[in-house]
Amino acid sequence: MKFHLNRYLLGLSMAIDCVESELLGVTSSHGRRVALISMQLARTMGLSEEQVFDIAAFSVLHDNGLAEENLTVGSSSRDRLRQVEDVPAHCEIGERNVAMFPFQSDVREIVLYHHEQWDGGGFFGKVGDAIPLMAQIISLVDYTDLKWRLGEPGADKAEAVYAFLNARRGRNFSPDLVEAFHQISASIAFWLDLRDPFLAGALKRTMPVFEIETDWQGILAISKVFSRIIDSKSRFTHSHSSGLEEKTAHMAAFFGADPETIIRLRIAAALHDVGKLAMPNAILDKPGKLDAAERAKMMEHTYYTRKCLEQIPELESITDWAANHHEKLNGDGYPLRLGAEQLDPWSRLMTVLDIYQALTEERPYRASLSHARTMEILRNLVTAGSVDPGLVRAVDRAFGSL
Ligand SMILES: [Fe+2]
Ligand SMILES: [Fe+2]
Ligand SMILES: [Fe+2]
Ligand SMILES: [Fe+2]
Structure with missing residues (x-):
């Protein structure tokens, strides 16, 4: 193409x-x-x-x-x-x-x-x-x-x-x-x-x-240039986008997605936090809980992700997957407060995996969490109506034995 x-x-x-x-x-x-x-x-x-x-x-x-x-x-x-x-x-x-x-x-x-x-x-x-x-x-x-x-x-x-x-x-x-x-x-x-x-x-x-003249694989290769830049912004996220990309590909294959869809999902994962480049390191690396103003600022990052990707017509089909990763099924997410009916299965998967990836990484205010502890938190989010129960079960099966 x-x-x-x-x-x-x-x-x-x-x-x-x-x-x-x-x-x-x-x-x-x-x-x-x-x-x-x-x-x-x-x-x-x-x-x-x-x-x-x-x-x-x-x-x-x-x-x-x-x-x-x-x-x-x-x-x-x-x-x-x-x-x-x-x-x-x-x-x-x-x-x-x-x-x-x-x-x-x-x-x-x-x-x-x-x-x-x-x-x-x-x-x-x-x-x-x-x-x-x-x-x-x-x-x-x-x-x-x-x-x-x-x-x-x-x-x-x-x-x-x-x-x-x-x-x-x-x-x-x-x-x-x-x-x-x-x-x-x-x-x-x-x-x-x-x-x-x-x-x-x-x-x-x-x-x-x-x-x-390129294909999705070529676009993925270019997108990795940017995911490296995103990941290197903070030492706590040095493998966040690449880790999410791997887990997304793994789960998409698990659900029987075709090879092209898997690559497009990889691109969405590689670019999902591009909006974090607009977030101050003082917030990204803060060694404690964020206050209300900092949390509000942080919530802007997926808005920026969408704004960037919207300018690239070739990426229209992956923009939602990348930019919806903090939306919740009960409408409690950001930045658009979308609800279950507006969130397709791959957007839902991206949300669950982003949480999984983030919790299993070290943060300035806590050590990385185990698979078991991460699943406990994800199951609580299922109870709250935030994330998809079937996907959380599938993630548990896929990564529990790794
Ligand atoms: Fe310079
Ligand atoms: Fe994010
Ligand atoms: Fe400069
Ligand atoms: Fe993320």
């Missing part, structure tokens, strides 16, 4: 952008803004349309390796971003995470080198044109957007940005790239396109369209 790679990338970029915007505290759409400017710079520097597409993907994904492991509690949001960005590990982890993405040109080490500087002052000491051009471009745009909040209006912003870039020409950035930035930013439209209300339209206009 034909698969529209742009829509897929832009759909999921919404959630990816939330990671950096959380760490930075203010700006939103950073990755997409980096994508828009980087594509224009890439064209000006004579890169092919395949490479222009790839630089958009790298821009969206450049900081996918950010995690809060190295943070000192209590520092300001700006310091916090600096601290995590100041660790070369986020480049190495990020590079590994994106390895399976179907880039259109033969490029590597762009995420790895996105903090290199022209004069060799970066993490890995690469100098000048030894740094891949795409990495040079992303570095310049990333740095400039973080410093100058290019999506926000401001008097004399262009002048300030030019002064900033000119001062770093030949030091942090290549002189040719600084020159190219002057060229692409000469119009008022360039600056307006960067603002949130106009950004999506500008991206659509600027990004070359790539449809790849």
Whole structure:
């Protein structure tokens, strides 16, 4: 089947952008803004349309390796971003995470080198044109957007940005790239396109369209890129999406689902918590019970999952399975408060397995639970009318003897 790679990338970029915007505290759409400017710079520097597409993907994904492991509690949001960005590990982890993405040109080490500087002052000491051009471009745009909040209006912003870039020409950035930035930013439209209300339209206009010929297996492979990013956000969920994916496939086979349905269910499981990228680590990793406000915030994550997947028409048939995993048969779930008649069997299965997977994982406030203890909790949920009794029995049979 034909698969529209742009829509897929832009759909999921919404959630990816939330990671950096959380760490930075203010700006939103950073990755997409980096994508828009980087594509224009890439064209000006004579890169092919395949490479222009790839630089958009790298821009969206450049900081996918950010995690809060190295943070000192209590520092300001700006310091916090600096601290995590100041660790070369986020480049190495990020590079590994994106390895399976179907880039259109033969490029590597762009995420790895996105903090290199022209004069060799970066993490890995690469100098000048030894740094891949795409990495040079992303570095310049990333740095400039973080410093100058290019999506926000401001008097004399262009002048300030030019002064900033000119001062770093030949030091942090290549002189040719600084020159190219002057060229692409000469119009008022360039600056307006960067603002949130106009950004999506500008991206659509600027990004070359790539449809790849693939099958569900191929879409699963791309989706695993994102499930790795989701799972690596918190050390407590490092195998949550992949674990759910395995259990879902196991149960679907147990119920005699055909191979294609099993793969589509795997994709739904891989992406079910993509909305968690928009949740603060302060909540995900809190070593205690969540308070009411934190619980309410947490409940937003499946709404974000739906919003992301809704932008990808090819995934329409799996969107409900992925986004309904916190809905309950008695209407007590979230975010839509659906009821039994609106929840198909695979959505119901995803709910039961998500609970099973989560309870058998360690959390900041408790150890992982045994199969027996997990089944006890699931049976209580059956009594409360929340989850499907037949599915809970089947899960007990399937995993009880493992
Ligand atoms: Fe970075
Ligand atoms: Fe960035
Ligand atoms: Fe969830
Ligand atoms: Fe989950």
